[in-house]
Amino acid sequence: MKKLVLLRHIFSLLVVLGSCSSPQPKESQTIVGGKLQVLVDETVFPIMEEQVAVFEHLYKQADVTLSVAQENQIVTKLVNNEVEVAVLTRQLNADEMTFFEARQFRPRVYRFAEDALALVVNRNSADSAVTVDDIIRVMQGKEPMGHMSRLVFDNPNSSTVRYLKDLAGVDSLPSTGVYALKSNSEVLKYVYETPQTIGVLGLNWIVRPDSALQRYADGIKVLGVRNQAGKPGSDGFYKPSQSNLAEGVYPLARSVYIINAEPRKGLGMGFAAFLTGLPGQRIILKSGLMPDSLPPRELIIRK
Structure with a gap:
């Protein structure tokens, strides 16, 4: 936590210093300028697009390119x-x-959000x-899930x-009952068009779909999930909402x-x-x- 606070202070200081100097070309690499390629897990790609759009708007010399890849490819x-x-989501x-240690270097890792798998x-x-x-049970190939005949993944x-x-x-998917497509958007469309199917998606694809996917998002619903006995969220069925993620009761939560x-x-x-900043x-x-950290809210109280 101390390192993260220090990083934020350094970032703020350098932004101030950078704003006082003459503009730098995009090829000049600084913490607020230059070019950067970021590989992103597809399940959180929509939120990263929003982050980059605002970041580049604030820091005109920054040029951030996002590329989608599968988790194992990214690593x-x-x-x-x-x-x-x-x-990554891990x-x-x-x-x-x-x-990295063989090169005498350890990457810096920062948690900045809590995501969820939505069914x-x-x-x-x-x-x-x-x-x-x-x-x-379905993942172990033992039995179908209620009225559902398919559990569908993105990849x-x-x-x-x-x-x-x-x-x-x-270690591997069962031969029946579980299917994989090619993307989160394909899962959304498939569930919309195919009854008796449970789709597994990153939460971001449901709460903030783009205009091309909006009608598919409107044609699906999110299941409530109950955790295993003795674990948080085992007392009821919870959906992947912000409040349930904050309280730790949604069973399929994961960090980003x-x-x-x-x-x-x-x-x-x-x-x-x-x-990680405000x-x-x-x-x-x-x-x-x-x-990861709730932004403060300022209330103006008038007499």
């Missing part, structure tokens, strides 16, 4: 030094960190709730698949991290400070996800 490119900044594990069905479906035990190598495989304690593997102080540091956290709050 591979990070450890192979093909990209220096990435947004931290690097011990084996992955050894690649969605066709709006006309009779189902409105599901349990974590139901999901685990076989996505973070959503990895999350539920870890939850169920399995920006991983900065730049060996120098560059635009990646500035972008990370923006995400402007970035306000964007997270408005997006429907849960910010």
Whole structure:
């Protein structure tokens, strides 16, 4: 926490100093200027588009390019030094960190949001709730989920698949009952068009769909989820709302991290400070996800 506070102070100081100097060309790499490529997990891509739009509006010399990739591809490119900044829904594990430690370098990792896996069905479906035990049984290939005949993911190598495989304690998907498409938008469309299907999506794709996906988002509903006995959220069925994420009762919650593997102080540091600072956290709050730190609210009391 002290390091994060220090990072924010450094960022604020350098922004002030940078604003007092003459404009720098975009090729000049600073914490508020230059070019930066960021690999992003597709499940959180919509919120990252909003973050970049505001960041570039505030800092005219910054040029941030987002590229979508599967989780395993992102990690591979990070450890192979093909990209220096990435947004993931998990931290690097011990084996992955050894690649950096061999270079005597540890990437800087900052948590900036709480996301959730949302389970969605066709709006006309009779189902409105599901349990974590139901999901685990399906992932283990044991039985169908109520009236549902398919559990549909965005991609076989996505973070959503990895999350539920870890939850169920399995190394591979079962041969029946579980299907993978190519993207979150395809899952949204498939559930809209196909009854008796449960889609697994990043929450961001439901709460802030773009105009092309709005009619599909309007044609689905989000299931309530009950956790396993003895765990938070086992006393009822909870949907992935900000309040439920804040209280820790939605069972399928996960953190979102920006991983900065730049060996120098560059635009990646500035972008990370923006995400974890007040402007970035306000964007997270408005997006429907849960910010890492709640922005303060100022109330003006008039007599």
